Amino acid sequence: MFGLLQDLDLEPQVKECHLEDYQGAEARWCPGCGDHSVLSAVQRLARDEQLPPERTVVVSGIGCSSRFPHYMHTYGFHGLHGRAFPVACGVRSRRPDLHMFVVTGDGDCCAIGTAHWIHAIRYNMNFTVLLLDNNIYGLTKMQTSPTTRPGERSNTHPKGSFFAALNPISVTLGINNASFVAQTVDWNPPHLYATIKAAHRHQGTSFVRVLQRCPHFTAHVFAPAQEDYSRMLLMTHPDGINMDPAVTRLFPNRIEHDPSNLAEARALADRADVYTLGLFYRDPEAARYDLATAQGLGMSSESKLAAVEKALDRFLV
Amino acid sequence: MFGLLQDLDLEPQVKECHLEDYQGAEARWCPGCGDHSVLSAVQRLARDEQLPPERTVVVSGIGCSSRFPHYMHTYGFHGLHGRAFPVACGVRSRRPDLHMFVVTGDGDCCAIGTAHWIHAIRYNMNFTVLLLDNNIYGLTKMQTSPTTRPGERSNTHPKGSFFAALNPISVTLGINNASFVAQTVDWNPPHLYATIKAAHRHQGTSFVRVLQRCPHFTAHVFAPAQEDYSRMLLMTHPDGINMDPAVTRLFPNRIEHDPSNLAEARALADRADVYTLGLFYRDPEAARYDLATAQGLGMSSESKLAAVEKALDRFLV
Amino acid sequence: MNASALESKPKIRGNEPAEVTQHIVEIVSDSGEGAQTCGQMFGALCAKSGNGVWTVEIIPAEIEPPARSRAGASGIRIRLGSGPVTNAGDEADVAVAFNEQVLYSRIDTQALRPGTIVFLDRTWAGNPMDSIRQMYAEAVADFHTRGYQVIEVPIEQECRKHTEEPRKGKNMWVLGLLCALYDLDMELVRDDVRRRFARKGDAAVLKNLTLLDDGYQWTLANVAHRFHVPARKLDKPMVVMNGNQALALGVMAAGIEVCSMYPITPATSASHFLASSFEQTGGIVHQAEDEIAAIGFAIGCSYAGKTAVTITSGPGLALKTEFLGLAVAAEVPLVVVVVQRGGPSTGLPTKIEQGDLLAALYASPGDSPKIVIAPATIEECFHFMILARNLAEEFRGPVMVLTDANLATGQQPFPKPTPKQSWMAPPVDQSDWEKGVPPFAWDPESGLSIRPIPGQRGGEYVLTGLAHDEYSHVAYESSINQRAMDMRSRKLAVFRSTLKPPRVHGDAEGDLLVVGWGSTLGAIEEAVDALRGEGLRVSSLHLRFLSPMEPGLKEIFARFKKVMTVEINYSDTPGTPHLTPESRRYSQLAMLLRAQTLVDVDCWSRVPGSPLPPAMIMAELRRRLQEVN
Amino acid sequence: MNASALESKPKIRGNEPAEVTQHIVEIVSDSGEGAQTCGQMFGALCAKSGNGVWTVEIIPAEIEPPARSRAGASGIRIRLGSGPVTNAGDEADVAVAFNEQVLYSRIDTQALRPGTIVFLDRTWAGNPMDSIRQMYAEAVADFHTRGYQVIEVPIEQECRKHTEEPRKGKNMWVLGLLCALYDLDMELVRDDVRRRFARKGDAAVLKNLTLLDDGYQWTLANVAHRFHVPARKLDKPMVVMNGNQALALGVMAAGIEVCSMYPITPATSASHFLASSFEQTGGIVHQAEDEIAAIGFAIGCSYAGKTAVTITSGPGLALKTEFLGLAVAAEVPLVVVVVQRGGPSTGLPTKIEQGDLLAALYASPGDSPKIVIAPATIEECFHFMILARNLAEEFRGPVMVLTDANLATGQQPFPKPTPKQSWMAPPVDQSDWEKGVPPFAWDPESGLSIRPIPGQRGGEYVLTGLAHDEYSHVAYESSINQRAMDMRSRKLAVFRSTLKPPRVHGDAEGDLLVVGWGSTLGAIEEAVDALRGEGLRVSSLHLRFLSPMEPGLKEIFARFKKVMTVEINYSDTPGTPHLTPESRRYSQLAMLLRAQTLVDVDCWSRVPGSPLPPAMIMAELRRRLQEVN
Numbered sequence A, B: 001m002f003g004l005l006q007d008l009d010l011e012p013q014v015k016e017c018h019l020e021d022y023q024g025a026e027a028r029w030c031p032g033c034g035d036h037s038v039l040s041a042v043q044r045l046a047r048d049e050q051l052p053p054e055r056t057v058v059v060s061g062i063g064c065s066s067r068f069p070h071y072m073h074t075y076g077f078h079g080l081h082g083r084a085f086p087v088a089c090g091v092r093s094r095r096p097d098l099h100m101f102v103v104t105g106d107g108d109c110c111a112i113g114t115a116h117w118i119h120a121i122r123y124n125m126n127f128t129v130l131l132l133d134n135n136i137y138g139l140t141k142m143q144t145s146p147t148t149r150p151g152e153r154s155n156t157h158p159k160g161s162f163f164a165a166l167n168p169i170s171v172t173l174g175i176n177n178a179s180f181v182a183q184t185v186d187w188n189p190p191h192l193y194a195t196i197k198a199a200h201r202h203q204g205t206s207f208v209r210v211l212q213r214c215p216h217f218t219a220h221v222f223a224p225a226q227e228d229y230s231r232m233l234l235m236t237h238p239d240g241i242n243m244d245p246a247v248t249r250l251f252p253n254r255i256e257h258d259p260s261n262l263a264e265a266r267a268l269a270d271r272a273d274v275y276t277l278g279l280f281y282r283d284p285e286a287a288r289y290d291l292a293t294a295q296g297l298g299m300s301s302e303s304k305l306a307a308v309e310k311a312l313d314r315f316l317v
Numbered sequence C, D: 001m002n003a004s005a006l007e008s009k010p011k012i013r014g015n016e017p018a019e020v021t022q023h024i025v026e027i028v029s030d031s032g033e034g035a036q037t038c039g040q041m042f043g044a045l046c047a048k049s050g051n052g053v054w055t056v057e058i059i060p061a062e063i064e065p066p067a068r069s070r071a072g073a074s075g076i077r078i079r080l081g082s083g084p085v086t087n088a089g090d091e092a093d094v095a096v097a098f099n100e101q102v103l104y105s106r107i108d109t110q111a112l113r114p115g116t117i118v119f120l121d122r123t124w125a126g127n128p129m130d131s132i133r134q135m136y137a138e139a140v141a142d143f144h145t146r147g148y149q150v151i152e153v154p155i156e157q158e159c160r161k162h163t164e165e166p167r168k169g170k171n172m173w174v175l176g177l178l179c180a181l182y183d184l185d186m187e188l189v190r191d192d193v194r195r196r197f198a199r200k201g202d203a204a205v206l207k208n209l210t211l212l213d214d215g216y217q218w219t220l221a222n223v224a225h226r227f228h229v230p231a232r233k234l235d236k237p238m239v240v241m242n243g244n245q246a247l248a249l250g251v252m253a254a255g256i257e258v259c260s261m262y263p264i265t266p267a268t269s270a271s272h273f274l275a276s277s278f279e280q281t282g283g284i285v286h287q288a289e290d291e292i293a294a295i296g297f298a299i300g301c302s303y304a305g306k307t308a309v310t311i312t313s314g315p316g317l318a319l320k321t322e323f324l325g326l327a328v329a330a331e332v333p334l335v336v337v338v339v340q341r342g343g344p345s346t347g348l349p350t351k352i353e354q355g356d357l358l359a360a361l362y363a364s365p366g367d368s369p370k371i372v373i374a375p376a377t378i379e380e381c382f383h384f385m386i387l388a389r390n391l392a393e394e395f396r397g398p399v400m401v402l403t404d405a406n407l408a409t410g411q412q413p414f415p416k417p418t419p420k421q422s423w424m425a426p427p428v429d430q431s432d433w434e435k436g437v438p439p440f441a442w443d444p445e446s447g448l449s450i451r452p453i454p455g456q457r458g459g460e461y462v463l464t465g466l467a468h469d470e471y472s473h474v475a476y477e478s479s480i481n482q483r484a485m486d487m488r489s490r491k492l493a494v495f496r497s498t499l500k501p502p503r504v505h506g507d508a509e510g511d512l513l514v515v516g517w518g519s520t521l522g523a524i525e526e527a528v529d530a531l532r533g534e535g536l537r538v539s540s541l542h543l544r545f546l547s548p549m550e551p552g553l554k555e556i557f558a559r560f561k562k563v564m565t566v567e568i569n570y571s572d573t574p575g576t577p578h579l580t581p582e583s584r585r586y587s588q589l590a591m592l593l594r595a596q597t598l599v600d601v602d603c604w605s606r607v608p609g610s611p612l613p614p615a616m617i618m619a620e621l622r623r624r625l626q627e628v629n
């Protein structure tokens, strides 16, 4: 199919893949960094779904979180700060056959990458976005990020951040054609896994914000929620994120939320008193740009040649 | 105040300004272009509010709409495509004394300018934003813009735009710290004027989307609403946009909407059946970054000098 | 002379046409009056009958400028020749103006000369408004004093006989006028009109034919002038198009599947063409949210195996700088087209300049060696796209193609290319990746390597913009950095070793060698030929490859007393205040040549926003030649 | 030799210290063990006692690298001298390592030599884990074979006597060790410790003093080595800081009120400093959403009358390209600092390179003449900021200041500057604008003009990036474009005419002239001086002004048989495959000098990601000198 060397393309993928088959270089994040748990969740998912490593691509920007692809044994693109989305869209545009993940940080996505984030949501091309949000610029050593809470100190705002924190969920819910918007935390592996799995299964752009601990710079930010689950609100629904009821019961605060209810999703996203986890919104009907960009794939070079001839003829004098 | 030559600064502004005093070069937009009516609305407002031309600055990007500053006889900054916001924020940061307008287009603001738009809304610095939205790239001759309706033909999408149109209002309403969000049309001068006036009076970033006719490229888009007022829905409220009741009565569809009600604002913004006009949302309490950036203005150079000395002393061996 | 006067005279049909080897015609009108269509048709017809042709459009700055305004002039220039025509030439021999004001805009840009035959719609003379009648009268008088041969023509009156909306008909009538003036085969013309208006219905066809014939007849009856530009028989089928269409077709012929762009003048029309034609070859146009996303998207495609093209102009190039650096560092094949316009900054968006050469070479921080090529003709715009994709994949990196507004909008006939399989991109390799071969298996001799493509089993690697070793692993050890940079730079040396020294136009030695690049080829060679005709010892040389440069320049330069470049970009003019020979800022190519050859390469460059006419170049070269001798 | 052995010997206090004119000490530990604080204090103390000092930090690539890992080495190098010390020098004379693995990272980067005295914490020898004990033992053996003088020291054991968390105490103990080794005045040291830990309470002070003294006493008792680096009396008060702190203080001293930035290594620390200190001079730091917004914000400030500064590094510079072009075209005063790091692309984010010179000059499409200057010392980082704001306003345009990671992180004492009123920005002029004076009243001789500032009555104008006339009106007439470009370029010629020819270090004539720019000054001059000491005829010249360049270069070059640049950026190495003299890609300054002077300027440049040590430069210069003779 689509201009790949036919014979080889059809060859079946025989051997079964184990966790090690998805493990790349040794992860060099700080001990206790939430990125570690996201990495293992994705590796487990890849194993469970038996994603062929050679047909799996992880695209990222620049940041601690964006080192992610190096630690996967798949194809990866560790690109420019803020620019993971355009690259991912380009990869996807002519490669419907690949499994794709985009890993980005709160600075990478919500500051320098804002325009691409907003428009990627519109394009709704098929890949899973993991926004690893530690409320800080980690790699550059602790500067305020758009999601930093007001009053939080950083090296660029030693007296505390001035701004209201940008809420990536509510912004995303304001964009037409958003098709999958969820939030989870790195410190509850089952929910993390279940969310990423649902995101991967969804056809279109799945936007997952992972609240991620940065023990090195922002340990105090998420520690309370980690220690006291009553600081989190779990959204439950048959069409939402489904996991082991035992885990669900760990969350004292739960709310039934139908992911097709946009107004309620927005209200829940705005809740400042708790971290709301689960699936805010899903629209399976949202138009997928990658279906349009795939047009013409596999056209034989003979017919292309003929078409060029015809196009040229239109200019004959 | 703030390091201006004192004596001259305090000199009172004597002469009264007339419309002509705000008119710059002859406007070179197409006949019937909606930009003309926005221009005269702003000029009238400047006259009515007696804004000193030398203390008024209009900042724009690039596009037909962004030619706006050239046609005002005030200070102006006709900058780069998509970059009006950062420049405006910079101007405002140390000049609380100026009256400021930002004029941008749907491509300028919602495509290449997206990141700056989103963050300018967060910063909530004091100026009025006029998004002249003609649903098309005008100056470059008819390419799809983010607000182009799906199916609309353009030179880059001859078969019609693929995407769901981005809704600048609903996106803006998803941003924390938004403080004034309104929508009006170029073809109803009273409402246009009333909206811009309310925006100018508001302290903070007033985001006004003006549905703007482009007779040259998209005449058919807004013509129906212009001819049939029932295609518009007027939001009314004492805290909203107030104008002559006679004009209000021109709109058969009206709805009472309290601009402090965010959830309802979002629902109204999503209405696809009508163009909703008026004030969606206002939050006078939203934090204003320009109050923070003004810190230290007017410090005497003597005390600065002393401070530099002290700072250097910290490094004495 | 006054046409009404003429009419009284006995009809003056059939007097012998004056034979000319080349002629320049301009048609100017308010925008929306179709002067351009008229001119395109006329140009195409001349090309069909075997003439060399160059047409270039005259575009107003505004979208819908006020009628009868200078800045509003919209039109076209057609230059005809017996031989090939390579540029728009000097002043016009004939001008047709739909009103007197638009003609002034041409006068302002020195497009006319004493003696130019001016056909002016005299309908304005009878306009109800005094002011207009007066403006018209004054203008006519002025034109006479300027020495133009003014022929007042009742264009609109005549058209009214056949249509209620003459604004839409005048251009056909004028086409008739031109056909008579240059005695074209009317049957050819009628066929063309029939073809063009067929889908608009018979009524439309008929109306336009009538207007055409009326203009033709009127001219035969009332105009003494008659010209003939001898043509040579066409041995092969010819196509006529502008440079943007040519490069868009080149993209298709190269088997490229994705054009990722953001609109910007004067590059956009190439994407417009692709947007409507690309699907015929299975390609897509992606209009991104900005130029950064546009190149990022293209790089994504290339990484995934489909080398993509991104097309832009100066301000867009500025925004692609960072991603270009990544493409160099991570060796991603990519084709980047820059249709140059007037700079710096927003500059002159619709006008020509050759000001982005240094930016193309040096914009990205750090060392980023890349291939930069520049077509010099519209035909080359087509072929260089095929070359570009090939080089991008062969040398595993970005290839920049520099054209400009002159090539983008100029039209020229050239032999129809015959597309080949070999031009097309090969299918994406999805075979298993050879065990043990790293993703950057640099050949130490050439720096070349083959890249794994997602889908290739065993080729899994992580592309990165960080300094990396051949496994694409982040370099913690510094020597790796030197090695990787050596490898990337070496690719240019290798490519250069495959290039031939450029051909010298004229004698291989002499007093003066003129070096150019890009769209100035035609004008420079025309000027050089003219001077050589006078026996002056001047030659020229035109570079297509700017990074790396074609070899042998130093030896070639050594055979001339003086070497200079002619470019459409900025350089300090010697003798201006505070300027010392050492502090002079040279034009962009001159600077590069000086650094590379250490030859004292001089330059003459200007930034008028328009092509440099041959005569102007001639005058300057003559001055320099005097200096030499 | 083995410390435990020593202990048995009779105490060896008070033996005469060996006098040395300069010495290099390195302290390496796992990150978080405070080696840097220790080194900073030691360096400051030496500076206080009148020694020349250069300290540079050793920073791991990761935020929290694993303990006892090579890539995780965190530390500092301190070079002491009797005279001024201008660079980090060659191999270390003394190294203190908190574990053997981190020392290997220094060995990997050739920081040690046979004979280097290595103080190694021997606590690991008693570690419960066999593997660790074994690694330690193997390493010690290896160190001996490498010829280091290994002294095993019970650092941690000793510290345990006084604290439960030796990780936090070792560095004070080691400070004591160094004080003994270099017989510093312990009273000075104790005062410093007291001052530093005062706010942590008496207990903390006491603990650290104890650790300090213990380290001091232990060393006197057990280490035979004793060094003395003679110092000269300080005639004026000295400050010690790194280049980023210096330029941040320069920003404050220049009266700049706004620093608009986006975080990027290695530039960010300058903004960190401003973020905490700027309000003392009424300034603000704006952290923008990206680099484009950062420069846009700065340009907005400048337009409104407050010339702002934006600080970045390579990838950020790439994004500022378009706005830089606008600042040039619309003549907006602006200070742009680029703290260079390894490129291209993301490259080597924490490492030094001088690779952005050409990007600074040529990144913006079209012709964009701007002033580019480069401080060569940490002291100049301070003063050039004052110069930069002045030039930006005087010449009405952007001024770029290029520093690099070496200056940014290196620390050096220099005489404390005495801030002056005249350094400060004047208050914003808000007086009425003179009637009839256009916003760009270019003086034809100089291209200079004064800009109206919002608030000035009668000065209303619209700034635009489109080609414009002196009224800032959009140019529809092309000749205007040439004029405006002339005016902007002329400003550089005028500025250049105010510059003096650069000073030649060494004789004004000779066999070889070495040209450099930026942070390489110290190393180059040290190498040159050493060679001159051997009687070789070599001199050097260092450029601070890169656009326009300082005058008189051609004459200066003419007095040397050979001219070459030494730079930390990429150039092709002669003799590598496929390379011809003509196709060689020169280092960035060399390329500019060749174009400007037509002198065959050679170059030697490398991209190791670290400063070029004097010895390495010496070796290369010696090679070139042989070629000459």
Ligand SMILES: Cc1ncc(C[n+]2csc(CCOP(=O)(O)OP(=O)(O)O)c2C)c(N)n1
Residues within 6 Å of the ligand: A062, A063, A064, A065, A066, A080, A081, A104, A105, A106, A107, A108, A109, A132, A134, A136, A137, A138, A139, A140, A145, D262, D263, D264, D265, D291, D315, D316, D319, D346
């Ligand atoms: C163009 C550009 N600007 C700035 C940087 C420096 N930089 C690298 S990562 C980063 C931010 C990282 O924060 P985030 O995206 O939240 O990722 P985290 O490290 O927190 O996971 C910045 C500013 C860069 N590499 N490129």
Ligand SMILES: Cc1ncc(C[n+]2csc(CCOP(=O)(O)OP(=O)(O)O)c2C)c(N)n1
Residues within 6 Å of the ligand: B062, B063, B064, B065, B066, B080, B081, B104, B105, B106, B107, B108, B109, B132, B134, B136, B137, B138, B139, B140, B145, C262, C263, C264, C265, C291, C315, C316, C319, C346
């Ligand atoms: C960096 C850059 N990219 C592209 C352009 C070309 N350009 C000029 S205006 C414009 C879009 C105009 O559309 P819009 O913002 O909607 O304004 P309108 O003309 O419709 O009022 C574009 C793409 C440019 N000037 N600069």
Ligand code: SF4
Residues within 6 Å of the ligand: A028, A029, A030, A032, A033, A034, A035, A064, A065, A134, A138, A139, A213, A214, A215, A216, A217, D063, D064
């Ligand atoms: S700094 Fe924070 S985000 Fe970065 S690796 Fe360490 S813990 Fe993780």
Ligand code: SF4
Residues within 6 Å of the ligand: B028, B029, B030, B032, B033, B034, B035, B064, B065, B134, B138, B139, B213, B214, B215, B216, B217, C063, C064
């Ligand atoms: S093209 Fe459209 S937007 Fe532009 S001036 Fe004309 S009518 Fe207005």
Ligand SMILES: [Mg+2]
Residues within 6 Å of the ligand: A063, A105, A106, A107, A132, A133, A134, A135, A136, A137, A138, A145
């Ligand atoms: Mg982060």
Ligand SMILES: [Mg+2]
Residues within 6 Å of the ligand: B063, B105, B106, B107, B132, B133, B134, B135, B136, B137, B138, B145
């Ligand atoms: Mg628009």
